Amino acid sequence: MDASRVSPNSSVAEAVTVSGGSCISSTVALTGSIEGALLAGVRTNHVEAGNGSVLVNVTAKSIKVAPGCLVYNVATEEDLVVDTPGSVLTTAVLPSTTSSTSDGASGGSPLSAVSMKSQVDLDGGNAWKQVVLENPYSFEQVYNANTDADVAAMEQHAMGLHAAAAAKL
Numbered sequence: 611m612d613a614s615r616v617s618p619n620s621s622v623a624e625a626v627t628v629s630g631g632s633c634i635s636s637t638v639a640l641t642g643s644i645e646g647a648l649l650a651g652v653r654t655n656h657v658e659a660g661n662g663s664v665l666v667n668v669t670a671k672s673i674k675v676a677p678g679c680l681v682y683n684v685a686t687e688e689d690l691v692v693d694t695p696g697s698v699l700t701t702a703v704l705p706s707t708t709s710s711t712s713d714g715a716s717g718g719s720p721l722s723a724v725s726m727k728s729q730v731d732l733d734g735g736n737a738w739k740q741v742v743l744e745n746p747y748s749f750e751q752v753y754n755a756n757t758d759a760d761v762a763a764m765e766q767h768a769m770g771l772h773a774a775a776a777a778k779l
Contacts, residue, residue, distance in 0.1 A: 630661060647675075653776050660695070669775040678730060685723075685771035687778045698728035701771070702752045703764040721767040726752065 616622050617635040626639050630646030637652040647659035651667040659665060660677030667683050670690035675681055678696045685701065692699055706722040727743040728734060734749050741748045747755070756764075 626657065632659075642673075653772070653779065655779055667772070669772045669779075671775075671778060680730065683768065684725075685768070685775040687775050694729075696730045698730060698732075700726050701768070702726050702747075702756075703759075703767050704747075704752065704755045705759070721764060723767070723771060 615628060615632055615634060616637075620634050620637045621639075622628065622634055622637060623640045625641045627643040627645075628634065629644070632644045632646055633648045634644065634652075635650045637649045638654070639649075639652065639657045640655050642654075642657035642659075644657060644659045646661035647663040647665065649657070649659060649665045649668075652665050652673070653669040654671065654673045656672040658674040660675055660679065662678040663675045663680070665673065665675060665681045668681050668690070669685045671687065672689045673681075674690070675692045676695040676697065679692050679694075680698045681690070681692055681700070683701050684690065684699060701723045702725075703721050703723050706720050724746050726745050726747070726749075729743070732742065737748075738750050739748050741751075
């Protein structure tokens, strides 16, 4: 492992192969391989990150990400597998009363989290009003649902999801 590619605030075990110019910051990983990927704020027992992938603020039991993927703000107590190259996966925190109405604006509390998918070659501006890739909402609905969001409460909710997932590692 090229220690110059791993920040001192990371805990990446010797059992993790790091190659291909990977950059790793604030990450904990026990086993796996990271090839030409960027990881920041990742917590996992096992990671397999493909060339050109970017993982930011991801907590999961194990992580397997195909080349060219973007995964951010995801917390799960299960294994995380993103096996289609160029996939985008995130978690959106929403008021739990959000419904799939035409405008998506409903406000409310408490908060819930939903997975949202995309592809690096999908123009979200052109697909703004469409529900794509089996997502529960369109990008516009997520935006509208969070128009009056309490950002501090949303951050606390997301931090709780990461803490619960990390406790299972």
